[in-house]
Amino acid sequence: MGSDIESIIVDQLMNDIYDGKxxxxxxxxxxYELSSAYKVSRMIVRKAYIKLQEMGYIYSVQGKGRYLKNRSQLIELTLNGSESFTKKMLDKGYNLETKNIFxxxxxxxxxxxxxxxxxKEAEVYKIGRLRIVDSRPIALHVSYVAKSLFKDIEESGKAIQSMFDYxxxxGYEKFESNKSILSIQFATLKERELLCCPDLVPLLxxxxxxxxxxxxxxxxYTRILYRGDSFKYIVE
Structure with a gap:
């Protein structure tokens, strides 16, 4: 019964948020206000709020309460392969930091x-870069390249921040993509640690x-993980 009421509270709060209340x-x-309104214990209300926080909708301030996150500050991101993520962020005026992590x-x-x-016997390397915008880790880019095409990738790959710059x-200048597959999943423990995201924030x-x-x-070939609570996506 408690979990049912908890879900009802979460659903109502989400509806209120979407309705602009x-x-x-x-x-x-x-x-206290919600426990009185729903005639349930404060523990049930607390669990509902924890779930909303893990979903990325709200944040808490110690000793003051819970507050609604500013969803209007989501970054608009065009999903195409002709421009690098670095250029997209810098063109929009964001403070971008990239860390080569493997x-x-x-x-x-x-x-x-x-x-x-x-x-099958070809050597393939994966290069991982953590994208940090305005001091917040929000994306993980993993690029797979063949050593037969890039002879120096084993050493050079350790310092790459932008694959396009590399x-x-x-000697390559113009780029395009002919394939994009989108899916949603929850982050693994390692991915949550890298992206500093709660359990219930989905990844695109x-x-x-x-x-x-x-x-x-x-x-x-690239696999990119975007925090679902950080972007608005434009598909081209």
């Missing part, structure tokens, strides 16, 4: 090797590729 940074009803050779993965157009240094997963548009050469 509360403004950004406005204080929400106290545990460059490792992977074992054979049929999907990745097939997308790159290389044989490709330009290799974008699997795409990058092709040199001059000679139609496949440069990389």
């Amino acid at each position: 509360y403004l950004a940074k406005e204080k929400l009803p106290s545990e 460059c490792t050779k992977i074992k054979y993965e049929e999907t990745i090797h097939k997308e790159l157009g290389v044989k 490709y330009r240094g290799q 997963i974008v699997e795409t590729n990058c092709i040199d548009s001059i000679d139609n050469r496949m440069l990389e």
Whole structure:
């Protein structure tokens, strides 16, 4: 019974939020007010608020209460493969920091090797970059590239922050993508640690590729994890 009431409280608060009943940074009803309104214990109300916080809708201030997050501050992100994430963020005036967090050779993965157009025995490396906007980690980019195309990737990959900049240094100038797959999933423990996100904040997963548009050469296959509470997505 308690979990049913908890879900009812969560649903009602979400409806109120979507209906604009509360403004950004406005204080929400106290545990006492809601427990009285629903005739339940404050513990049930507290669990409802914890769930909303884990979903990324609200935040708490010690000793003061819960407040609505400013959803209007979500970053508009165009999902295309012709421009780098770095350029998109800098063009919008955001303070972007990128951390290269790994460059490792992977074992054979049929999907990745097939997308790159290389044989099973080919060496493929994955390069991971954590994207931090305005001091908040919000995306994880993992690019897969074949060593047969980029001979220096084992060493150079450890310092790459922008794959597009790396490709330009290799003589490639124009890029495009001919494939994008979108899916939703919850973050693993490691992903939550990297992105500093609560358990119930979903991730938008974008699997795409990058092709040199001059000679139609496949440069990389990419898997990008975006925090669902940080972006508004424009699909092109």
